[in-house]
Amino acid sequence: xxxxxxxxxxxxxxxxxxxxxxxxxxxxxxxxxxVRRAVTALVKxxxxxxxxxxxxxxxxxxxxxxxxxxxxxxxxxSNMPIRLSIPxxxxxxxxxxxxxxxxxxxxxxxxxAKARLKSMSSCGVAKVMGVSKLKANFFEYESxxxxxxxxxxxxxxxxxxxxxxxxxGKVFFKKKKQPIPVDxxxxxxxxxIRKALSATYTHLNEGSCVNVKVAHSEMTEEEMxxxxxxxxAGLKDVLPAKLKNVQALYxxxxxxxxxxxxxxxxxxxxxxxxxxxxxxxxx
Numbered sequence: 001x002x003x004x005x006x007x008x009x010x011x012x013x014x015x016x017x018x019x020x021x022x023x024x025x026x027x028x029x030x031x032x033x034x035v036r037r038a039v040t041a042l043v044k045x046x047x048x049x050x051x052x053x054x055x056x057x058x059x060x061x062x063x064x065x066x067x068x069x070x071x072x073x074x075x076x077x078s079n080m081p082i083r084l085s086i087p088x089x090x091x092x093x094x095x096x097x098x099x100x101x102x103x104x105x106x107x108x109x110x111x112x113a114k115a116r117l118k119s120m121s122s123c124g125v126a127k128v129m130g131v132s133k134l135k136a137n138f139f140e141y142e143s144x145x146x147x148x149x150x151x152x153x154x155x156x157x158x159x160x161x162x163x164x165x166x167x168x169g170k171v172f173f174k175k176k177k178q179p180i181p182v183d184x185x186x187x188x189x190x191x192x193i194r195k196a197l198s199a200t201y202t203h204l205n206e207g208s209c210v211n212v213k214v215a216h217s218e219m220t221e222e223e224m225x226x227x228x229x230x231x232x233a234g235l236k237d238v239l240p241a242k243l244k245n246v247q248a249l250y251x252x253x254x255x256x257x258x259x260x261x262x263x264x265x266x267x268x269x270x271x272x273x274x275x276x277x278x279x280x281x282x283x
Contacts, residue, residue: 104130
């Protein structure tokens with residue numbers, strides 16, 4: 001005699017694409033409170049790092065960076081800096097040491113630029129250098145390194161930006177001091193320079209990570225939070241596929257670990273749907 005037993009089998013049902021989309025938050029949904037907690041933790045960590053250090057080993061400013069991990073890398077890299085507006089400038093217009101590279105011909109073009117800037121009040125540029133002088137006097141690595149350290153920010157006539165990476169070398173790119181393009185064909189150079197100094201910049205390369213300086217240690221925590229949120233909002237206009245392409249966002253200082261403030265990995269639902277069936281087996 002053959003007997004049968006009814007057994008119930010259940011298996012997990014994969015969530016539909018619609019459910020997945022609902023579980024994945026957008027990078028644009030990063031809350032102010034999340035950013036504030038990260039900023040507070042980094043500020044406290046920075047204060048601990050400086051305790052016991054010699055005064056000459058403590059840097060006057062520590063940069064705060066937003067690190068953007070992308071799902072897909074950009075199709076191609078670009079040497080042109082991407083401007084991102086922020087409510088609180090990273091550089092004091094009156095106190096920043098700024099060097100500007102200009103287009104010249106046989107060493108003569110920079111003299112006219114110097115004369116024009118000298119006639120403008122509060123232009124903010126400490127030094128004007130022609131491309132010919134850059135080629136002649138800064139062809140060795142050590143001279144480029146010293147030039148990079150000498151100034152807070154570098155500006156350049158946007159017409160010569162494509163030729164500068166080869167002339168400046170890797171040191172400027174490692175220090176994130178690529179020259180910022182300024183439209184010197186406009187009449188009001190002071191307005192163009194002020195516009196350049198009142199923003200932050202990033203570059204898109206062929207990698208899957210984007211780094212943006214959003215604040216520095218002399219800012220208040222409120223200013224750091226507002227700058228970070230402004231940069232996140234601005235990324236939607238410059239990233240391929242906009243914020244949908246953002247895998248994760250982190251905040252860090254020069255010497256800290258990266259604190260996550262957003263991750264697009266879907267969270268496991270507390271109630272996962274199941275599919276149940278019954279089968280007869282011989283006992």
